Structure formats: C-alpha cells, structure tokens
Amino acid sequence: MKKMIIILGTVLILSISISLLATGPFDPFFSRFKNSFEKKDYLSALKSLRSSLQLFWKQSPLLVDNVRFVKGENNSYGIYTPKYGDKFTKGEPVYLYMEPVGYTIKKSPKGFYEFGFTADFYLTDKDGKILGGQKDFAKLNFKTWNFNTEVALTFTYTFSGLKKGRYKIITHLKDKNSDKKVITEKWINII
Numbered sequence: 001m002k003k004m005i006i007i008l009g010t011v012l013i014l015s016i017s018i019s020l021l022a023t024g025p026f027d028p029f030f031s032r033f034k035n036s037f038e039k040k041d042y043l044s045a046l047k048s049l050r051s052s053l054q055l056f057w058k059q060s061p062l063l064v065d066n067v068r069f070v071k072g073e074n075n076s077y078g079i080y081t082p083k084y085g086d087k088f089t090k091g092e093p094v095y096l097y098m099e100p101v102g103y104t105i106k107k108s109p110k111g112f113y114e115f116g117f118t119a120d121f122y123l124t125d126k127d128g129k130i131l132g133g134q135k136d137f138a139k140l141n142f143k144t145w146n147f148n149t150e151v152a153l154t155f156t157y158t159f160s161g162l163k164k165g166r167y168k169i170i171t172h173l174k175d176k177n178s179d180k181k182v183i184t185e186k187w188i189n190i191i
Contacts, residue, residue, distance in 0.1 A: 026052050054147055060102030062180035064173060069186070070097040070154060077150040087189045094157040094188060096169065104177035105147055113148060116141040116176035123159065126166040132159075133170075141176065162190045 029052035036044035069083040073095055080097050088094055105115045117140045122133035138155060142148065157169060167188050174181045 025055060029055070050147070053149060057102055057105065057147075057149060062103055062173065062175050062178075062182045063101040064098040064182055064184055065101055067096070067098045067184050067186065070095045073154050073156050075152055075154045077152040080152070080154075086187055087191050090162060090164075090190060091158070091160060094159070094169065096155045096157065096171065096184075096186060098153050098155075098171075098173075098184060100151060100153060100173065100182075101149070102180065103151075103175045104180065106177050108143075111145070112143045113146060114141070114143050114177075115148075115151075117153065118174045118176065119153075119155065120172040120174075121155070121157065122170040122172075123157075124168045124170065126168075128168075131167070159190075164190050166190075 029048045033045050033048035033052075036042070036048060069086065071081040071083045073093075075095075075097055077099060083095070100117065103115050103117065105113050108114055117138070118136050119138040119140075120133065120135045121137055123131045125131055138153075140153065142151065153173075155171060159167075167190065169186050169188060171184045171186075172181060173184070
C-alpha cells in the first residue's frame with residue numbers, strides 16, 4: 001500500500017510538471033513551428049523558431065561561446081582560422097575570438113536593431129598578480145536591419161616586456177544596453 005501511494009504521488013508530480021512545461025513561454029512558438037512544418041510552410045516555421053530564439057535572447061544572461069585563439073583579426077561569425085595551442089612568441093599579437101549570446105537588442109524608432117559592447121582586460125601572471133590592463137579598451141556598436149544573434153568579436157592583445165612563462169588574459173565583456181556582463185579567462189604561454 002505504501003509503495004502504491006508513493007508511485008501515485010510520483011506520477012501526479014510528474015504529470016503536473018509536464019503540463020507546466022507544456023504551457024511554458026515557448027509553447028506557442030513550438031506549436032506554430034510544428035503546424036507550419038507539417039504543412040511544409042517552411043518560412044512560417046522558420047519565423048516561429050526565430051520568435052522563440054528572440055524570447056530566449058531576452059531572458060538569457062550575457063554568455064560567450066566558442067572562445068578561442070585565432071590566427072588573425074579579420075573574422076566573421078564562424079569564419080576564422082583557429083590557432084591551436086596557447087604558445088606565443090614575445091611580441092606576437094594574441095587574437096581572441098568569441099561569440100556573445102544573450103546581449104540586449106533594442107529596436108530604434110527608425111527600425112534598426114541596435115546593440116553593443118564595451119570590454120576591459122587584465123593580464124595576470126601564473127600566481128594571479130595583475131600585471132596590467134585597460135578599462136574600456138573596446139567600444140563596439142552594431143546597427144542592423146535584423147534581430148542579429150550571430151555576432152563574432154575578435155580582440156587583439158599585444159604585450160611587450162613579458163618574460164617566458166604562463167599568463168592569463170581576463171576579458172570583461174559588458175552589454176551596452178543593460179547591466180549584463182561576462183568574464184572570460186584564457187591562459188597563454190610566452191615562449
């Protein structure tokens with residue numbers, strides 16, 4: 001009898017949880033997507049997916065994806081040449097690529113979607129001692145006709161006077177239109 005009550009209680013909790021998920025904020029978009037897709041109305045299906053992405057974007061914190069070293073500064077979203085490893089020679093520029101997610105996009109009265117970032121950086125030694133840095137070393141503003149979620153940033157760091165050893169680049173990325181911010185940390189080895 002006790003086992004039966006526990007099983008029924010568990011089923012009831014799961015049923016309530018599933019129905020709460022089914023009526024969540026994304027459900028209308030997924031329903032429209034499914035209906036449009038089944039009717040082979042692919043543009044409408046795509047619009048439904050984009051609407052759900054916009055809702056996610058507004059609720060997400062600022063994140064960075066695909067943070068990596070690259071071989072140059074002229075990159076676009078997903079278009080770059082990776083630099084494998086963390087070894088750099090003295091004076092060699094360090095190119096750090098990242099794809100921000102969840103930044104605040106505002107629509108202007110003229111119909112543009114506007115967003116942007118500022119960035120600070122710090123360089124520490126292997127023990128965490130701050131050796132240098134700069135506040136607001138990057139101020140980046142974007143204006144597009146679409147709700148653009150595919151943006152790539154590449155920061156160029158050039159250090160002089162570093163001895164051979166291990167160092168950490170700490171980058172603070174701040175959303176221009178909100179108080180959202182995120183920190184990335186990447187180790188480099190000067191050889």
